[in-house]
Amino acid sequence: MKKRHLGKNGPEVSALGLGCMSMSQAYGTRNDPESVRTLHRALDMGITFLDTADAYGTGHNETLVGGAIRDRRNEVFLATKFGFLQHDGAQGLDGSPAYVAKACEASLKRLGTEVIDLYYLHRVDPQTPVEETVGAMSKLVAAGKVRYLGLSEVSPRTLRRACAVHPITAVQSEYSLWFREPEGRILPACRELGVGFVPFSPLGRGFLTGRVGPAEDLPQDDFRQQVPRFSGENYQRNLSLVHGLEDIAKGMGVKASQLALAWVLARGDDVVPIPGTKRVAYLEENAAAADVVLTEDDLRRIEALLDANPPSGERYSEAMQRWVDRD
Numbered sequence: 245m246k247k248r249h250l251g252k253n254g255p256e257v258s259a260l261g262l263g264c265m266s267m268s269q270a271y272g273t274r275n276d277p278e279s280v281r282t283l284h285r286a287l288d289m290g291i292t293f294l295d296t297a298d299a300y301g302t303g304h305n306e307t308l309v310g311g312a313i314r315d316r317r318n319e320v321f322l323a324t325k326f327g328f329l330q331h332d333g334a335q336g337l338d339g340s341p342a343y344v345a346k347a348c349e350a351s352l353k354r355l356g357t358e359v360i361d362l363y364y365l366h367r368v369d370p371q372t373p374v375e376e377t378v379g380a381m382s383k384l385v386a387a388g389k390v391r392y393l394g395l396s397e398v399s400p401r402t403l404r405r406a407c408a409v410h411p412i413t414a415v416q417s418e419y420s421l422w423f424r425e426p427e428g429r430i431l432p433a434c435r436e437l438g439v440g441f442v443p444f445s446p447l448g449r450g451f452l453t454g455r456v457g458p459a460e461d462l463p464q465d466d467f468r469q470q471v472p473r474f475s476g477e478n479y480q481r482n483l484s485l486v487h488g489l490e491d492i493a494k495g496m497g498v499k500a501s502q503l504a505l506a507w508v509l510a511r512g513d514d515v516v517p518i519p520g521t522k523r524v525a526y527l528e529e530n531a532a533a534a535d536v537v538l539t540e541d542d543l544r545r546i547e548a549l550l551d552a553n554p555p556s557g558e559r560y561s562e563a564m565q566r567w568v569d570r571d
Contacts, residue, residue: 245290246534248516252438254413255361255392257321259509259534261293262286262527263444263520264309268301271450271522272463276308279522283312287319289531295416295444295518297325297366298351310355317357323414324351325396327366337567339369341380348384364394364416368569374402375409382410394442399571400433412439419443419517421452421489421504421550422473422482423559435514443508446517447530449474452504454486470561478557485553492545498536501526505533507546 246259266272267279283294294313296305306324313320326347329336338347351360363384365377384390392413395406406412415434419426420443434441449468450456459474468474473482486500493503508517519530538546558565 245292245531248513250362250392250414250440250442250516251434251514253411254440255321257293257516258291259516260291260505260531261295261323261442261516261518262291263518264294264296264305265300266520267308267522268305271466271468271520274301274304275522278524279308280312282522282524282527283309284316285524286527287313287316289528291527291531292319293321293323293516293518295323295442295520296355297328297364298347298354299325299328299366303350303354306351306354310357314356321361322355322357323362323364323394324355324360325364325366325394325416326351327369337367337369337371339365339372339374339377341376344377344380344384348389352389359388360390362392362394362414363390364396364414365398366396367567368395368398368402374398374406378406378409378412385410397567398430398569400429401571402569403430403433403437403439407437407439412437414440414442414516416442416444416518418445418559419508419515420446420448421507421546422448422485422555424550431511435512441512441515443515443517444520446508446519447501447504451482452486452489453499453501454490470564471559472557472561473555473559475557481556482553485549485555488549488553489546492542492549496536496542498532499529501529502533502536503546505530506536506538507543509534510538510543 247256248259249256296309329338381393394414396416417426458479459469490500493500521527
């Protein structure tokens with residue numbers, strides 16, 4: 245697996261990471277044995293940038309990942325997140341300094357490690373100035389419990405305020421052929437500030453693989469039931485993008501998923517996508533995208549396809565959209 249740096253002066257990581265959320269929630273039934281096999285296979289292939297969070301499966305994911313890598317911790321660049329309330333069934337955000345310290349201790353215990361390589365604020369708490377949250381996170385770095393700091397789904401203004409308190413190594417945001425909003429403001433801000441960019445859902449929550457049906461055909465507990473883009477007429481309109489992507493991919497001798505990931509990788513060496521899966525077969529399919537080289541003609545054809553097929557429907561429900569930080 246090729247390597248990339250997270251930001252101008254950040255650590256070297258695998259060019260593709262592995263998002264671990266689906267191993268514990270949102271996309272169907274858990275299968276811990278298969279998830280562990282997937283994690284081990286990722287390490288064997290050189291995919292060493294693993295992404296989890298305390299919110300995934302209410303701690304289950306950190307425990308799963310921590311157990312799987314216990315004997316191979318030195319091979320892993322381990323990222324986790326905090327900020328969603330994780331007690332007494334509460335729902336909301338907490339970026340208060342007291343919660344920062346409490347959440348970190350809990351994550352370290354579940355992960356079975358003495359240090360977290362990259363610690364993200366999962367979502368900005370509107371009740372706590374980001375300077376206070378990042379200030380508390382910087383104390384974790386000083387204490388040797390965390391190596392690098394990150395933010396997720398933040399605005400350029402918030403990123404600048406955070407960087408004034410402590411260096412931010414990475415910003416995580418949704419980004420794919422299906423969602424290009426980061427190109428407008430946050431990706432340029434990251435580049436100006438020397439911050440790495442980590443796209444999650446680079447396969448459009450599975451849509452760009454061509455293997456995901458409409459919301460009404462998904463299990464009731466599947467997160468995509470709540471995503472407008474997968475519902476009704478939106479889904480049917482969005483299929484034209486997938487069909488076009490499949491046609492281009494077929495002509496290149498690759499899969500649609502590999503073409504979609506290759507496009508994200510081609511956005512710059514400071515971009516490190518973290519496609520998620522809990523299956524070894526899909527992991528191996530995704531990993532092959534790192535070797536797909538797109539020509540200028542390939543990129544023009546993809547741009548033309550995107551221009552002709554803009555996304556239909558919002559990427560989040562109205563309730564979830566309220567948790568995205570915007571200026």
